[in-house]
Amino acid sequence: MGMSAEGLLAEARALTEDRLARRAGRLREVPGGRQGEALAYALETPGKRVRPALVLASYRAAGGSHPGIAGVAAAVEIVHTYSLVHDDLPCMDDDDQRRGRPTVHVRFDVPTATRAGFQLVPVAVQELIRGLGELSIAPEAGRVLAARLLEASGIRGMVAGQWLDLEAEGVSLSREDLAEVHRRKTGVLIEAACELGGLAAGAGPALVATLGRYGREVGIAFQIADDLLDATGTSEELGKTAGRDAKLAKATYVSRLGVEGARREARRHGRAARAALREGGLESAALGALADYIVERRS
Numbered sequence: 039m040g041m042s043a044e045g046l047l048a049e050a051r052a053l054t055e056d057r058l059a060r061r062a063g064r065l066r067e068v069p070g071g072r073q074g075e076a077l078a079y080a081l082e083t084p085g086k087r088v089r090p091a092l093v094l095a096s097y098r099a100a101g102g103s104h105p106g107i108a109g110v111a112a113a114v115e116i117v118h119t120y121s122l123v124h125d126d127l128p129c130m131d132d133d134d135q136r137r138g139r140p141t142v143h144v145r146f147d148v149p150t151a152t153r154a155g156f157q158l159v160p161v162a163v164q165e166l167i168r169g170l171g172e173l174s175i176a177p178e179a180g181r182v183l184a185a186r187l188l189e190a191s192g193i194r195g196m197v198a199g200q201w202l203d204l205e206a207e208g209v210s211l212s213r214e215d216l217a218e219v220h221r222r223k224t225g226v227l228i229e230a231a232c233e234l235g236g237l238a239a240g241a242g243p244a245l246v247a248t249l250g251r252y253g254r255e256v257g258i259a260f261q262i263a264d265d266l267l268d269a270t271g272t273s274e275e276l277g278k279t280a281g282r283d284a285k286l287a288k289a290t291y292v293s294r295l296g297v298e299g300a301r302r303e304a305r306r307h308g309r310a311a312r313a314a315l316r317e318g319g320l321e322s323a324a325l326g327a328l329a330d331y332i333v334e335r336r337s
Contacts, residue, residue: 041323041324041327041331042084042200042327043091043324043328044330045330046091046094046095046324046327047086047087047088047091047331048058048109049088049091049094050087050091050094050111050113050291051086051087051090052154053090053094053105053108053111053112053119054087054090054108054111054112054115055084055087056108056167057108057109057111057112057222058081058082058112058115058116059081059082061081061112061116061161061164061165062077062081063078063084065078065081065161066078070148072139072146072150072225073150073154073157074119074140075146076145076146076150076151076153076154077131077154077157077161079142079145080119080120080122080123080142080154081116081119081156081158081161082136083119083122083137083139083140084137084156085115085137086334086335087111087228088228088260088328088331088335089097089111089113089114089115089118089231090108090111090112090114090231091111091328091330091336092228092231092232092235092256092325093107093110093114093231093232093235093278094100094107094108094111094235094236095235095322095324096231096232096233096234096235096236096239096249096322096325097110097235097236097238098235098322098324099235099236099240099320099321099322099324099325099329100235100236100239100240100241100245100249101239101240101241102235102238102239102240103170104172104173105172105185106170106171106172106173106237107169107170107173107235108166108169109165109166109169109170109173110166110170110173110183110234110238110257111169111231112161112165112169113162113163113165113166113169114227114230114231114234116158116161117159117162117187117190117196117227118158118164119157119158119190119193119197119229120158120159120162121155121191121200121227122136122145122244123141123142123151123154123155123158124152124155124200125200126141126142126143126144127143127148127151127152127155128148130200130204131286133282133283134275134279134280135277135279136277137277137332138277139177139277139333142154142155145313149320155202157170157190159188159227160312161216162187162191163184163187163188163205166183166184167180167184168185168189168236169238170183173238179237179240179291182237183234183237183238184242186230186233186234186237187230187234188312190226190227190229190230191227194226195222195226195227196222196223196226196227196229197333198221198222198325199220199221199224199226200223201269202218202222202223203219203223203288203289205290206219206288206289207286207287208287209289210289210294211289211294213294216290216291216294218290219289220257220258220261220262220291221254221257221258223261224258224260224261224263225253225254225257225258225260226257228256228257228260229250229254229256229257230249230253230332231253232249232252232253232256232325233246233249233250233253235249236249241282243317245318245320247306247318248315248317248318248319248320249318249320250315251318252311252315252318252320252325252329253311253313254314254329255307255308255310255314255329256307256308256311256329256332256334258307259305259307259308259311259329259332259334260322262291262300262303262304262307263304263332263334263335264332265283265291265292265300266291266297266300266301266304266337267280267289267335267336268280268282268283268284268290268292269283269290269292269297271336271337277337278337279294289327291303291304302331305333307333308329308330308332308333311325311329312326312329
C-alpha cells in the first residue's frame with residue numbers, strides 16, 4: 039500500500055526543513071548581517087512543502103531511492119520561497135502575513151526583502167548542486183536539471199506568470215487566458231518539480247514527459263484550490279490574509295466561474311492528472327494521493 043498524502047508531506051517536510059535549516063545557518067554567517075538574517079528568516083518560514091513532496095514522489099515513481107533527493111526537493115522549495123517573498127511586496131500583492139508570520143518586507147524592509155528574493159535563486163542552485171553531488175549525478179545531467187529549475191523560476195515561468203497576474207487585475211479573461219496565467223504563475227514550478235524528480239532518478243524522455251503532464255494538471259488544480267481558499271477561508275486557517283483576490287480584483291477561477299464552478303474545474307484537472315499517469319503507464323499511489331490532496335485541501 040502506498041503512503042498517504044499526509045504521510046508523504048510529513049516526510050517531505052522533515053527532509054526539506056532539515057536542509058533549509060542548515061542552509062539558513064550558513065546564510066547567517068555568509069553574507070551575514072541584516073541580509074543574511076532576512077534570507078534565513080525566509081527559509082525558516084513553515085509551509086506544507088507540497089512541491090518537495092512531488093519531487094520525492096516523482097523520484098520514487100521513476101525508481102529512485104537515494105536520500106540525496108532531499109537536496110533537489112529543497113532547491114525547488116527555495117525557488118518557491120523566492121516567489122513568495124516577491125509576491126508579498128507592496129508593488130505586487132502587498133500582503134503583511136505569510137504562513138502565519140510577518141512577511142519578509144514587514145519583518146525587515148522592502149529593499150531588504152527585494153534583494154532577498156533575488157538572492158534566493160543562487161541559493162537554490164547551491165542547494166541543487168549539493169543534492170546532485172550526493173546523488174552522484176553526472177555534470178551533463180546536472181546541467182539539465184539546473185536549466186529546468188531556472189527556466190521555471192524565470193521569465194518563461196513564474197516571472198511571466200506574476201506579470202500576467204498583475205496585468206489581469208480588473209480584467210475579465212477568457213478561460214484559456216486564465217488557465218495560462220495559472221499555469222505560469224503556479225503550475226510551471228509544480229510541473230518542473232515532477233520532472234526534476236524523474237530526471238534525478240535517471241528517467242527517460244517518455245517517463246519525464248508523463249510526470250510533466252501530471253504536474254501540469256495538478257499545478258493548475260493547486261492554483262484553483264488557492265483561489266477557492268482565498269474566497270472561502272479565514273486568515274487564521276490560511277496563515278495569510280484571506281480575501282485578497284477580491285480586494286485586488288484578480289482574475290481567478292472563482293471570479294470567472296463562482297465557487298462551485300471553480301471547485302468542479304479543480305476536480306477536473308485532478309482527474310486529468312491521474313489520467314496522465316495511467317496513459318503514461320506509470321503506477322504511483324503517492325502521486326495519485328497528492329493529486330487528491332491538492333484538489334481537496336483546506337489550507
